[in-house]
Amino acid sequence: MTHKNKTKDILIEVASQLFRIRGYDGVGLNDIIEESGIPKGSLYHYFPKGKEELAIVAINHTKEAVTSEIQKILARFEDPIKALQAHILQLSEHFGELDISGLPIGTIAAEKYSTSEPIRIACQSAFEDWQSTYVNKLLESGYSEQQSKDLSIVINAMVEGGILLSLTTKNGKPLQVIAEQIPLLLIKK
Amino acid sequence: MTHKNKTKDILIEVASQLFRIRGYDGVGLNDIIEESGIPKGSLYHYFPKGKEELAIVAINHTKEAVTSEIQKILARFEDPIKALQAHILQLSEHFGELDISGLPIGTIAAEKYSTSEPIRIACQSAFEDWQSTYVNKLLESGYSEQQSKDLSIVINAMVEGGILLSLTTKNGKPLQVIAEQIPLLLIKK
């Protein structure tokens, strides 16, 4: 860390936010230029391979940001049920207002899985990271390897799907209902 | 029905498929022209308001196609657990190969929820239709109004999220794991 390259970091941050909200094809380089105030020359200086390269770095940035956010909230509750509910309810709080920051990487994944293998792989890696975070919490709480792994997939799917539903309906309700059903899922076998 | 407008129907069918796989911004009108063999003049004759109008019709087309597909497979099993598992496992069978036909409307929803209100509403309506289909099955099976409604949201989210994970990982496994967890969720209260 501690490599203080402000310009590059701003580009990554702005690109991450825009891609999250409008997807890959919905965001032009000119949008990123304009929003960040950084000229095209600098963008291509730091990302000589262009848009796809920037997008992959942005995906990895979002991956890490979300991973540490999940870790942080899961660590605050010993009970995995309460922890996961807090995690999902936290997501639901963003809705109804206007801020809303999109599916973290689901939009890009859905758009580009069939047309950009590097992007697909970056998105896959993000999903795997988040799943690992869930797995760790479940293992700590005494769930079996098998059940932890299975549940982490289901939780990941429910979270992604829940955000999508909440975005589409402009309403945090779907995520709240999902949070309520967590206890059913987490019955130890 | 039975209004035999072949040209228009072909446009809707082709547009639906392309939007499913590559999203709204990832598909140009030229792609639709080329894939369908129908000239641009005809497209604007049938959809004078252009791309967005065509997309909304395509979304509604996909909505109805998916709704009747869900209804069909749910009707084949009396037990709602078996019925939903069959539904989800059927989805999982599309993966691993190359065909794969994308998130039905989730991609467009995620891309455009913030930039096209008409598209957002069309997507919302599709999600509501699918949820209603789940609700009906659960009500028939003796679940309470409240639980049926809650579960239908969770199922919808799991299916959408599961397809997204299966697309991204090129693997039907996520959907299969989700299908296996259905019994936990459907415990009657």
Add this chain to the structure above:
DNA sequence: AATATTATAACGACCGGTCTATTATTACAA
């Protein structure tokens, strides 16, 4: 003859990407 449909050419706007010039910053020699 009137209308519906097909067929393309062309439009301006914007796309991702390239190019060249200029300005900061760094590294090293005196």
Add this chain to the structure above:
DNA sequence: TTGTAATAATAGACCGGTCGTTATAATATT
């Protein structure tokens, strides 16, 4: 410290191509 050459970074005009859309003409259909 200062002068200077090398390199990094900024700046934006510009490129060919493609975007969604429009316009106009030709052709079928009624």
